[in-house]
Amino acid sequence: MDSQVVKSTVAFLQDNVTKIPGAQKIIDNKFVRENPVVAGVTAVAAGLLTAKTIAKIVRGTEKRYNFAAIPNMTYEEEIYDVACIGAGPSGSTLGYFLAREGRKVALLEKKKFPRDKFCGDAVATMAQDILREMGVMKELVDENLGHFAQNGGFVSPNGNSFIGNSAKEMARDAKYNRGAVIAVKRIYLDEKIAKAAKRMGAELHENTTVQEAKFDRSTGLWTIQCFGSEDNVPVTFRARCLVCADGSPSATARQLGYVNTEPNGVCSRAYVKNNTTFPYDGVVFYPKSLLPGYCAIIREARDELNYLAYIIPGGEAKNEDLHRLHHEYIEKDPFISKALGPNPEIERMKAAPLRLGGIEKSFDDHLIIIGDAAGFIDPLTGEGIQYAMESGKIGAQSLIKAFAEKDLSAQSLKRYQDAWMARFGHEFGVSMTMSLFLYRFPIVLDAAATLIGKRGSRFLAEWAAVMTGVEPKTWFLRPDVGPFILLEIFGECFRRVFNKKNTSIDNATSY
Template identity: 45%
Template sequence: MTKPSFDVAVVGAGPAGATCAWYLAKRGIRVALLDKARFPRDKFCGDAVIPRAQRHLRRMGVLDQLIDAGECLFTTSGGFVSPSGIECLSDSEQNPSGTPMSVKRIILDERIVRAAQSAGAELLEEMRIDKVTFDDRAGTWTAHSGNKRIEARTLVLADGAQSKLARSLGIVEGGPEAICSRAFIEGGTHHFETDGICYMERELLPGYAAIFRHPNDELNFCTYIIPGGKAVPSDLKALHHRLLEHNPIIRRHLGSGYEIEPMRGAWLRLGGIPRSYADNLLVIGDAAGHIDPLTGEGIQFAMEGAEKAADTLAEAFRAGRFDADFLSVYQDKWHGEFGHKFGFAKTASRLMARYPELVDTMAKVANERGDDFFFAWADIMMGEAPWSDFLKPKLAVPMAAAAARELLTQRWSRARSRLRSGQKTPYDSRI
């Protein structure tokens, strides 16, 4: 039996595929990294990279490159605006767990790809894979791109949220369910004063809008539509523009006369797929639904899942076992690392959509209690602390008391104004 040219072929060189290729190449595994694009290539994204992802970037040498070249900005000021318009802003520079940073994907993704190449991965660009086939007898995968063929012992699918290849194999079912817009606002044309703010707009919940500043003062404005609330993906364009034009706080933060590019949008597959492995094959990143169902962020899980996939494949090569049974340990690994939190995140997103008052409460309590409370909350949202920390007295007691107060006050005042006017408000159907 002839040996295939590669031990592993990774399809898709986004953060998931390129990170996986880096970890594999570092272990001396022969890896081909295939992408339909030529790098640098853009990817529609909110550009927020949280500390969990920064750790992988540091290990790869990419974080230092970004910092040295002035290509990233650590979000040292910012926070969120609640559905009722309570602004909860903090100086997160003081947070010992770290802060998110912004970096344009056209820069970030190329840096990771080059790191993978330097580690020894063979990058094959402008290589759109049309289909993948498995030779049962030889135990090899072939990736087909027109009349070109790449053969490898194992295949890693990292082709993004549409997950077309895994769907063609029946490993992933259905399309992605969430969507997000992106538009850059030119630096120097706006009045935005902080580094990053999430706008928890009532009609978007559990989705939200966000603005993050880049080092050159450009802003990234994006609008996430996440399942569980009233907004659906087909509302994206209208909501994106409505927020910019009519949300009084966003308008105040941006000022008038800023220059903004046309909106683009892309899909998100949330919450992890039930089976991310098959014979000689693993699925990683967005293709495997490795996106937080509450925040819509996925770069950190793309990289963490990629490392777990590389660990699993290294074990497989040592053991000479590539069957689905052996590779199923990958599912356990990513589930143990981050997947087990997806259930809580989904529940939290539905709660937020049902009770926007909870987010108002969070903002009020955070403003009253100051940075300690804000950082404890931010650490949970960034995955630095477990969800169970919400039950700790430091967070749970003030939240529960304030939530009860807020819930009663808001619902009572809305019911009263409805009675007075004899009219229904758009949100009264929730009462």
């Protein structure tokens, strides 16, 4: 390497890289300066280090300041550590774990509990673990507010089905741990979680509607203007960190510019009373016209059913079709209509928007976004409660560390996004790909139902674990799963070509 080039490169690095920790010491090293080849390699390495450092600054992964060093920082008693907009499962879970560590938290809920939320009410395994940790699961079971799913399955687009007892296969026999899913009406669940956070020390402000949130960089404080109580009395909260947990429409996150799209999915809900034709705890139906969405019937406590339909983006069904399809399947789908029976005693359809797949950035200086507001709903299954609660706990853990380090910068709070991406965010991308794949090739679901029918309840339990997020979706690539689904696809094609009926499974018309 030409020595003049080396000298010029070293001089350039001296002028531009010396602010990088350790760079000046390397450049000044006598051995490096006297050996052109080593100096050349060092120059390249230092150049890469420069690029990496610049990239980190651009992406917000280098710490720039800490909140204790802000010139006008105040430690007045009325300043909250965290103000969380929304006291649903994500916000209240975050409030619980922050308050448990002694942090001063304000939960700002625009309605008064008990208040309803329209969804499938299915609480999956990992959310159940959090409910147990919070002491809420015991309350739900003791008060008969939840129903554990013991038996269930799904009906494929072609009518193939299998119903089994996955809970028995998973050995979930304890009173408070008896199923992969427990159905709890949101009017009960949300209040229980919020009251648990309140008992732990979080301040719950109901009937408090947020109008505006502004961040003052000079003081490191958020000012949140609200209308409080039923009389719309103006009230102001100040906090060191703001958490947006205000649901799929995410009014505050949109106002602040972190969310700039409409919710991309929608679901319906209708409770059914006095049903005598549906003997199972939960069945998912995949009508071809709804793919990659689905319908489901879930058994609630006290013998009620929850009939719901999910429209997931990517298929022919659009959000505006929900009302028509919801009622059409009740009357015309051969499996759903038979399950609900003639003239079902069913409530008026209610609907809720869905933000699926996670947003691109869920953190900033003194700010994180959690739950439905951050799009934490699985694009394949529509599951959201579990990810809402997990994001609340992950957010609390990230903030606890940030407060301990006295650093609430975006670079510090990026650990929150890194944590949820590692826990479930990457799965969302896989789910979106799978949902679009199933829309184009619904025969895969037909084949899967046939395979589950051959393998039995143990295999159904594994399937349920994947669909509820306990196991990664790479499960489908396992050598004892993927190739056998492929074989069943060939078998399904053969049966259709030669018009042979699949009799290896419990046909869905057995309803």
